Amino acid sequence: MNVHLEASRRSFLRTTGLLGLAASALTLAPRLALAVWNKAAFETKTLADAYKALGVASPAASADIQLIASDIAENGAVVPVEAISKIPNTTQISFLVEKNPTMLTAQFDLTPDMLPEVSTRIKMGQTSNVIALIKADGKFYTATKEIKVTLGGCGG
């Protein structure tokens, strides 16, 4: 009787152990592989809501982020922006435009194979602050720059 119990206890442990391993493998699977478009975050209309949807709590302004863009954009339809982060372990770079109908413009998730530098071109409806939002070690940092737009780019 005892022998039998012992055997079933072992097999129970073995099974749950395997299940546990499988479960932890799932949670450890790279989050990048599961990325789907964060509709909620991209549809937010205010900066506070955008931060909330991204899980950002009171990001700190950081001098270690370079947000490179010209002071004046003649054409709001094509505004070049570049963000360079010097913060170690930068895993995400996002661009937000405060006065656009939707704040969040682009979010880049970087693997450790990437240098923390991204440049792209965005649309701006009017003169506004542009924010580079950096995630590093789970914390958020920002750099902000005002770009003056002389001709709007959002159907104006």
Next chain:
Amino acid sequence: MGQPMKIRAASKDGVTEVKVLMNHVMETGLRKDPAGALVPALFINEVTAKLNDKVVMQAQWGQAVAKNPYLAFKIKGGKAGDKVSISWTDSSGDSRTDEATVG
């Protein structure tokens, strides 16, 4: 299917710089056509970059990325002859993948 992208990838001092020019209308859904009707939104919302079939970056975009999107980024490592591939999916579910050889 979408229109082909232009991809340039150049390796220098152990860093591969990739520049991509995509071909897409990037409609915000806020613009009106000359008749005054709203043009429906249609924009790329997911972009994936790979070096030799390994994902190095994934991006999510909103409507406010400019028409015919430009994207530049740098990958650690990579050498001449390696393959860089870029894929996008737009809000209608259309997608496209293009590949370039690192020079």
